[in-house]
Amino acid sequence: MKSLYTAIAFLAIMTTSQLSAHDHSDGWIPLPASGDTIGTGSTDEQPAMYYLTGDTRLEADLVIADGAVVTLCLNGYQLTGLGDNPVISVDASKLTVCDCQEGSEAPEHQHRYYRNEEGRFVFDDGSDEWNTQYEAADTIGVIDGGVITGGLTLGGVFVDGEGACFTLESGAIAGNRSTRTNLGPIGGGGIAIWDSSDEPGEMERRVVINGGQVAGNTSVSGGGGIFAYEALTLNGGKIWGNRADKGGGVYISGSRAHFVMNGGEISGNNGIKDAGAIYGYLYSQFTLNGGLIIDNVCEGSNSGGGIYMNQARSLVINGGLISGNIGYFGAGVSTNWVDTISITGGVIINNSAPGDEFRDKDIFINRQDGTQLSIKGGYMGRFEVNQVWGNYNVVEGGFFVEPTITDYLTEGAIAIPVGEGVTGYREGFPYGVYKRNTSGTDIALDITPGNPVYDQAPIEAGIDFTVEGIPDSFSAVYAYRTDTIEPFAYGLPADAGSYHILSTLVDNQGQWYGQTPFDITIDKGEWPGEKLATGMIAAGHGDSIALPEIPEGAYFGTPSGDTRILDAHIADGYLYYTGSDDIEPGEVYTLLIPVGEGVNYRIFAILVQLTGNEVSGIQSVDGDNLRIFTTPGQLHIAGTSAPATVYNLQGRPVYRGTDRTITLSGGVYIVQVGDTVRKAVVR
Known part of the structure; x- marks a missing residue:
């Protein structure tokens, strides 16, 4: 049976971190297959350092001793848990996982998997049954380097206890599953951050991901890749190919849950009901400063292919790219009852709800107190704010795809057409929003129109019109329209005609200082093309010649001239004619063909010169x-x-x-x- 999730076969090749560049000599200890509690008595000054010597199936799942400081190098091998508990539990201790063989193509460091119907990676266990499933699977792949796998009920790595900290530098946490739906962490197929005591004033539990990957994990509830009840930071690495009921990649929940994404990638994850990439719930906080959230899918008809924040405390977007995600009610970003939303940067574009135009938005903000919603920058696609309580006017900066952004501007903000040459402009975002300058004053420009003539290029300031009064570090952004064509288009006109031009004075901080309108007319020019046509004419003989090209919008008038040129008429760019009996060889006979005004050129005439010839010279063909x-x-x-x-x-x-x-x-x-x-x- 083919699953609904996105089929991904990913060959993991990433840069090995400096922490992984070691040779397991001084101080390194082979990890015993017996597992159980490790690291007792270790400290920040003297950490316990373990490494795998081969693929290891644990006899007891690992527990990092209370207060211990442990580094575990996967060394390119596979660490497999028993399945009933997390593969590794970090309880009031510190664990760093790295892999000095990440990206290795050595056979012993290549770990084959197939993806089962629930979306989980299942790694080679050497059995005939595995081989049968592998051959029949829709999606197969290989992870090059170390893997933590085999946690089939409570996930791969479980972080709890005051001050507990887990850092992933390199290596993979893949093929794990969470089946819990109540009484404890509600998810986290790959990693779960929990707070079993929930005592105020305790040191927070933390997970920091600097590299590596969290891939092919599942949860029957939330967070196929990661569930976070406290602090999660993503600086690098990749969270990909995970699947859950909500939050295929990451699920954060609770007032102490805050996820900061500074880099890395969250891609190809699937949420069955909500949020392909990230689901934020119940007073949680998410801040996006950088990185990629791309190509995630919400399989159901609910919210957010990329991000869905529901009854959360805050969503802050300062950077990063959110693109290619599929979902409804905001395929890129969707929010509902979020206390504070702030967007100052980043790119949110090309997210979609297939086949559903009504809900096909890059950003959808629902049920939001307008006083705590602010959009000051960034690059955004299709945008909708729905049911804002008190104030829809929330946008005061940024660049947008649609002119309808004017529906959401704050008082004093304007949206104008922008293009190449405008500070901050990016192709595909043709509307810029500028905030009223803080002084609230206008600077009027002194603009004097000239008398430009069409020359195929747009008119220019300083040549076709003069403008004075632009302060240093400021620029004028021009837009134009005609009486019959609206709205304004960015730039200055090129075609002949009369135009209304609007000049907006802006600084490089996204503020505007006044708008100066003026009118200008571009006169039609002289046609620079060929105006002469030549051919032959013979007594009693019909012939034709091709006429020169004429301007766009122009037309040929009625030929007139020498009366010995009979039946002169024009069709399909050719002049057809017949010579009278009076045509003399060697004589030149002329016509004038008037050409009516084109879009950009004045009327002119084509001179036709026909040279008399012997009839036999034309007709005598053997x-x-x-x-x-x-x-x-x-x-x-x-x-x-x-x-x-x-x-x-x-x-x-x-x-x-x-x-x-x-x-x-x-x-x-x-x-x-x-x-x-x-x-x-x-x-």
Whole structure:
């Protein structure tokens, strides 16, 4: 059966941290397979340092002794727990896990897995049953380097007790599961941070991830990768491919839970009901300063492919990228009853709710006290604030995809079109929001329009109009529109016409100091293209010539001139005509064809000069010597130097001239040379 979660086969190759660069000599102790309590009596000054000497299946799950300070190097090997308890329990102690063989391609350091139907990585245990499941699985992969696995009820690493701290420098915590739904931690397939005493004033429990990976873990409740009841910090590494009922990657809950993400990546995680990447609940706090939250999925129709904060204390976004996530009611970021929301940076874009336009938003903020909601910066996609109590006007800075951001501006803030050259602009975010300057005063610019003429380039300040009064370190952002085209577009116009231009004076701190409107007209220019057409004319003989290109929006008028040029008319860019009986060889006969005004150019005329020729010089073609043949994409004429006309089957000329090789698209054509007509098929 194919599962709903995203199939990911990831080859883990990451940089080994400095802590992992050791040779297990002085002070290192092989980890005994007997497991149980380790590190007794160790301190910060004299930590206990253990390492694996091979793949190890524990006889008893590991417990870090109270007050102990322990470093465990996985050394590229697999550490497997018994399944009934966490593989490692950190109780009022400190544990650092590293892996000096992370990324190793040595066979003994490569750990194969398949992904089962619940979404958990199952590693090779050498059994025939495993091999059968591996061959039948939809998703298989290899982790290169050390792995902590086999915690099948309470997860991989459990952190509790006053001051307990777990640091992951490198290595993988993968293929673990939490089945608890009440009376204790409600999740944490990979790592769980718990506070069993909940006594005020105690030192907090902490997990710090600087590298490595938390991958392919599951929880029947919350936090497939990590559950945090207290402090979690992600500086590097990757939380990927985990799955849970809520918060496929991370679940944080409670007033002491605060997750700070400074870097690293949370990707490819799945939430069955809510939040593919991060679920924050019940007075918890999440701060995003950097890193990637990408390609996570909320499988159900609830909130947040990326982040969902529900009844939480705060959400702060200062940086990072939130993109490619799938979910509803805010596929990137979704909030409900959050006390404080602050967005000052970061990029939130290209998140989606497939097939549901109504709920297809990058950011959705629901049921929020407007006095504690502030958006001062960042780059944001489709945005909606719903049911704000007291005030919808919460945006005073940042760059946005949609002009509807004007619905949410704070008093005095403006949204204007922006583009290349504007400080802070990023492609794909064409609307910038600027806060009213703190002094509340306007600086009026002195702008004098000139009389520009169309020259194919946008008009320029200092050339086509003058502007004075821009202070140092300030810049003017221009936008324009016509009487018939709204709204304003960024920049300055290029096409001929009359325009309303708005100049907004801004500083590099995202504040505006006044807007100065002015009108300007760009006159139509002189057409720089060809204005002469030449050809031949013979008494009693019909012919045609191609006319020069004319400007966009222009049109050919009625030809006029020498009355010996009969039946002169224009079709499909060609002038057709017949010579009267008075045509003399060598004489030149002229017509003028007026060209009406184009979009950007004034009216002008095309001069046609036709030189008289002998009728026989045009018509005398020896049909017996004429050869017409084709090669792929080309038609060839041989045996004559006379001009040829090639028609398509609709009777329209597609070529006229004296070329002997003519490039054509595939099809059937009629070729006329003098009075001889042939059919040709071009393949």
